[in-house]
Amino acid sequence: MSRANSVDATDTNNSQDENNVEGMQSGQNEPSTTNAHSRHSMVQATSVEARQRRRIAQLEEKLEALESGRAVKEKQANYYVAQGRAIRRVVTLFDNVEDLIAKNDRRHEDDNEDHTLDQDRLQIGYITLSNTLLWLCRKASEMEYDEYAHMLKLLRQGADSARGDDTSKLKALVAKWVNREFKPDSPLDSNDKHTRGFSNNAVRAGIRDCSEGCIVTDLSFPTYLYDQYAANPDDLEEGLFKSKILVQAYKAVFTSPSSAKDVEGDGDGADIIQNNRRARRSYIGLQGLKVKKHIAQIINMRKVTPRSIAYIACLVRFSLSSITSWRSVDGDFDYIQFWCTIVDFFEQPPGRDARCRVDRLLEWWSRKVFGRSHHNNISEAAKANMSVNALAKQRAQCDDVAFDSA
8 A cells, every 4th residue: 555655656756747847848948939930020020121122222213214214205305396496487387397298208209290389389398397407307217106296296386386486576576666667656565466457557558568459468468578668560579578677577586686676788797697606605704604596596597598588577467467366367368378479489480580689689688687708708719828728838838848858
C-alpha cells in the first residue's frame, strides 16, 4: 500500500515536472513566435513604404514628361498661330490654306489643261504661301493627317486673328486721319462706326465710285484709292493706288503706326528697315531690353506686294464704312471680288506696257513704305571698284610681286 502510494506520487511528480517543462517550453516559444510575427510585419511595412516612394517618383517623372510634352505642344501651337498671321496680309484674304494646297496638287497632276483666271490666282497664292512660310511644304509632308489638319486650323486661327487686330487698329487711325485731313462737320468717332459710311459727307466722298453716283459695288474703284482722292476720267489708271490714306494704313499695319505719320515725299534716302534695326540695337544697348519687331521684319518683307496692297485697300474700305463687324459682303459691295480685282490688276496686266506700269507702281510703293536702299542698285562692276574690294585687289597684287621677286 505504501509502495503503491509511493509509485503514484512519483508518477504524479513526474507528470507535473513534464507539464512544467512543457509550460516552460511553451512560454519560451510564445515570445519567439511573437517576435517572428513582429519582424515579418516590420519587413512588410518597410517594403510598402519603399514601394510607395518608388511609385511617387515614377508618377513625378511621368508628370514631368507630360508637362514637358505639353509645353512643347503649346510652343509648337503658338508658332503655327504666329506664322499664320502673315497669311491674310500677304497671301490671301479669303481663301483657306487647304484650298491653295489642293489647287496646287490638282495642277501638278494635270498641268496640260487650260486654267481660268481664278485658278491662276489660287496658284499664285500657293506660290506666295510657299515663299512666305518656307517650312510648310516639308512639314506637311512629314505629318499624319490629324496633325496636319490641326496645323492648318492653327494657321487659320492666326490668320483671322491678325485680320481682326488690323481692323481694330485701323478703326481708330482712319477716323483720326479723316478728321485731320478733311475736318468734316461731323467728326468721325474713333470708337463708333455709325458716324461713318454714306451718312458722313467726307466719308461718302471717299468711298463713292470715281464716276458720278453713290452706288458702289465691287466693280468700283473708290476715290479713296486715288492720289489726291480724285480720278482722271480720261485715264483712270493715273494716280490709282497712290492715295495718302492707303499709304498711311499700309505703314501702320506693316511697319508701325508711328511710321504712318511720315508719308510725304518719295521715300528717297530712308531705309525704314535698316533704321529700325539700328534703333533696336541702340535701344537694347542702352536699356538691355528687347524691342518688338514690326510685321515686315517678322516675315522678312522688304518690298510691297500686290496682295498686301489689296489687303490694305479692303481694310481701309471697311474702316470707312458704317458696318461694325467684318463680313465678305457689305450690301452691294463684295469684298472678295474687290480683293480679286485689285490682285488681278497687279498680277494679270493685259500687256507689256501695263506690266511696266505695274512694276513702276510697286517700286513707288516700296520706296514710300520701306525707303530707298541703293545697295541693290549697284552693279557688280561698280562694287569691284569700290575701296574695300579695290584695296583687297591691290594687296593681292603686292603679295604676288613680292613672291615673284623672292
